[in-house]
Amino acid sequence: MTEYQRILSDLYEGLTSLTKGRFEIDENTELTGSLNLDSLQIMELVLDVEDHFDISIPVSVLPDVKTVKDLAIQIEKLTRGEG
């Protein structure tokens, strides 16, 4: 399993728990559009993601994060120290 796939798998697990299994989640799932997460839930999700992956996610990257894939890419970059 590549690092990206591991991140994706962890995100699926976390998001399924957050949305109580109400949605099928894949890379193209939109956090707001498909999962109906509001801005506060996304902020809370980011805090949980930071703790889970032991990274710091700047608030400024969030407007570019629309889908699960966008979030996974950002996490991968930050875990490699590219943020």
Added chain:
Amino acid sequence: MSIFSKFKTLAAGRRELDELGIDPFDVQIDRIISPTEGIIHGRHTILAGTNNYLGLTFDPECIAAARLALEHEGTGTTGSRMANGSYSGHRKLEQELAGFYGKRDGIVFSTGYLANLGMLSTLAGSDDMVLLDADCHASIYDGCRLGGAKTIRFRHNNAEDLAKRMRRLGERAENTLIIVEGLYSMLGDHALLKEIVDVKKEYGGYLLVDEAHSLGVLGERGSGLAEELGLLDDVDFIVGTFSKSLGGAGGFCVSDHAELDLIRYSSRPYIFTASPSPATIATTRQALRTLSAGSHLRKRLHDNAKRLHAGLNALGYTLGAQPSPVVAVVFEGKIEALQFWNDLLELGVYVNLMFPPATPNGSFLIRCSVSAAHTPEQIDTICEAFAKLRVTA
């Protein structure tokens, strides 16, 4: 797609309010009578949503100071301090604020919002890190965004969470700017400043405290939370506003760092805006003198806050925090909160209604702000209105 497409959601929200016939965001006060009374919709109304903590907006000495400034210095400065020059009052107020806090120097900005925008956009540039409390005011977020700093949030009032995030930054922690507020305006809770200062001491960094809602409210001399906890020396920058306890308009920052003076030459929200008018500066200076002269107004404010908090608590309402001049009642549903706010207004009590995302945890808040100028009878009238709605709810 047009440039207006982005307003679709807002327009839908606006239509919902129109259908309900309730608009909490466009209340017109037909006539203001005193710091605590006005005429709204033709009805005599108690004002309990103004942040007029010390009730100084009608203070005779502040009004006299403004009148004198108007007569002798005119209605406005017609430009920025950098282009048009400073009036002597601007600089005197800065020195008085610095003296009040026991800090080396101060800068005055034209509004409280601009104080945060001006300081943060200049202090924290694109190579810098900021760690801010998740519940910080929008002006703090906007200031960080304007400066381009890498901004990370920590969980509200959670020093352990801050420490965890400081640890992650490694060597960068010692140049990180930590930002908290003295008294958080939504729920009225205080920062756990001692614990936050301990994290700063362990990891390094700089600490900025926004005392917008705690100036005039907390501390023996009324300068805010840092003073109350004996932590003024541990705070690098204190930001505040003139538009709450001081009853005017404007904002400031005080600091012991000599570089504060250089902010003037690089802060766009300071350079490219008109400076405060002479009357504004004069009332603020007088209000600061009144605030510094004694604690009787603060005592009255806290007595009123305790009276309101106890009254609403006894009625069984869910309140946001321990007694403070901000008493927030928590509601789960939007329509319920809207209707409650409107019913209060019809009973002659004006308070604030707060919606997410401005509120913590997605809650809907009926937010009362107490003033030293409220009489105990007015506080009891507010409680009676809440009691009537409790019975009919």
